[in-house]
Amino acid sequence: MRVLLIDNPYPFEEYPRPSLSLGYLGAVLEREDVDVQILDFLVAEYSSEKLRKKLEEYQPQVVGVTSSTLNYLTARQILRVCKGCDPDIVTVIGGPHVSFTAEDTLKKAPWIDIVVRGEGEETIIELIRALETGGELGGVMGIAFRQDRRVVLTQPRPFIKDLDSLPFPAWHLVPISKYLAIKAPVSVSTSRGCPYGCIFCCGPLMMGHQVRLRSPKLVVDEIEKDHKEFGIKEFSFIDDTFTLNHRHAQQICDEIRARNLDIELGSFSRADHLTKELLVSMREAGFTGVLFGVESGAQKILNTIKKKITLDEIREGTKLATENGIGVFANFILGLPGETPETARQSMDFGQELREKYGAIYGFHLLSPFPGSELYEKADEYNIKILSRDWADYDANRPITETADMKAWQAQEISDFYDRAAAYVWAEKRRLAESGDLQCREELAEKDSRQFAWRLLKGDVIERVGRIKITGAQNPAQGEQVEELAQRVSQRLATPLDSARHEIWKLAQKGLLRCEREGKGFVWKWG
Secondary structure (H helix, E strand, O other), X not given: OEEEEEEOOOOOOOOOOOOHHHHHHHHHHHHOOOEEEEEEOOOOOOOHHHHHHHHHHHOOOEEEEEOOHHHHHHHHHHHHHHHHHOOOOEEEEXXXXXXXXXXXXXXXXXXXXXXXXXXXXXXXXXXXXXXXXXXXHHHOOOEEEEEOOEEEEOOOOOOOOOHHHOOOOOHHHXXXXXXXXXXXXXXXXXXXXXXXXXXXXXXXXXXOOOOEEOOHHHHHHHHHHHHHHHOOOEEEEOOXXXXXXXXXXHHHHHHHHHHOOOOEEEEEEOOOOOOHHHHHHHHHHOEEEEEEEEEOOOHHHHHHOOOOOOHHHHHHHHHXXXXXXXXXXXXXXXXXXXXXXXXXXXXXHHHHHHHHHHOOEEEEEEOOOOOOOHHHHOOOOOOOEEOOOOHHHOOOOOOOEEOOOOOHHHHHHHHHHHHHHHHHHHHHHHHHHHOOOHHHHHHHHHHHHHHHHHHHHHOOHHHHHOEEEOOOOOOOOHHHHHHHHHHHHHHHHOOOHHHHHHHHHXXXXXXXXXXXXXXXXXXEEEO
16 A cells, blocks of 8 residues: 655744654654655645646555644645545644544545544554455544444554664655754654643553653664764754753763764754753763743743742753753743733843843743633633634744633734844844854854755755756766856845855755756756
8 A cells, every 4th residue: 555644844943854644653653664755735735736747646545634823724735736636635643732632624625535543653553454455444543434324433543662673764755954954953752651640741641641751772772873864953852851861861962972873963842951060961971951830930920820930940950951051942922821011021031131131032922822722721711812723824933812810912023022122133244254254153143054055955956956957968066067057046045146155065065955867958956
């Protein structure tokens, strides 16, 4: 059976990273000798025409898409195109959004055949086997489907006990060179589950409250393999809290150091789960930063959302991390229960305090109560008014909720103020760079380089202008090939030729762009 997994477009503020969930699904399918491919629209321009072409070429029997609330509508539309192209294709959707809205999904999207609820690695294998043999879907745990015009929810699937039984993610199915071009970190899971109960998060229901750990050796085996095989240097541990179990985190750091891997690492953490000893080991292993979900600068809001942390603990953890060479990004959410203009200002002031005293970076998102979270299910109890049930509005960057004391327009004003402040910071860095500040020059060069690569990817620029005929009798030298491509890219993106030439050379020298002979010319491709 042929299975096509699709990574669908996403409303990013930050640069994307390859989908770990699809990497795992591709790996377990390959292990079971299932023919599988991944079509990645995260780092490419999406079009229904491109999707139809892929369907015609590969002719999959099953198409699977994973989604969160932020890109659910796009995922739904992709499956609609698939079903319209071939009604016999079995369309499957998974991810946190549909795991908690399975019935609603199947009722409102008749072109979706099956919903996978919760962890999908074991479910997808049982599902494929049932489809191959014509078996009863009711015997597959963890799915929802239609039967006699009613929605059937099978028994929930238990969480995978032995995470070490999972194969390494199948990154060879993903256009990894595109992610390396924008210097996106590759995700690694060292555990699943979260013991906390923050009311805005559906993670514990999706992955369980009990934390399941992977073998430190296997974690680093995976990192070393990806580093050597694909040239990946930047990794991100996506555990809800990597530093929750100090012994486990320490063992992973020790294993990385023992192998002398030249890599950069980041992770999610909590400010109250750090020690100097662990931070030193993390730095020596290659950690450059951690992300704290600070959420609010008002203690009463932290208490309401069941964060189980104090502002002083956040201060101390931030200070401890930065003093030991680990950068901190503090993430805030505007619009949480009890939010007022005053508490919002407290959050702004607290973020600025963390920046000025400890060098932390901070950022804001607007509250989007996602299905499955306590806040979504009990919004009235928390005195939260949800203004929209249109999933297109759930991008965490527009106000879709109100509290009793802060209206949507006030939340938007505060968010806009932060965006203007962030833009001012970059404008100031550019001014300093032009005045000769070397650090600002390096930061801006890095930023500009990633933006250039991102424009190449999202516009399918290489695919559109990279096919070049040879007019002379001899093959052009590499410099001539780069020059020709740079001129075309410069025109396509309306960017200075010198900049285009510089960036194309870098991508080619790293092997991320490569040139091949084809017929009476040559063609540039992502490596």
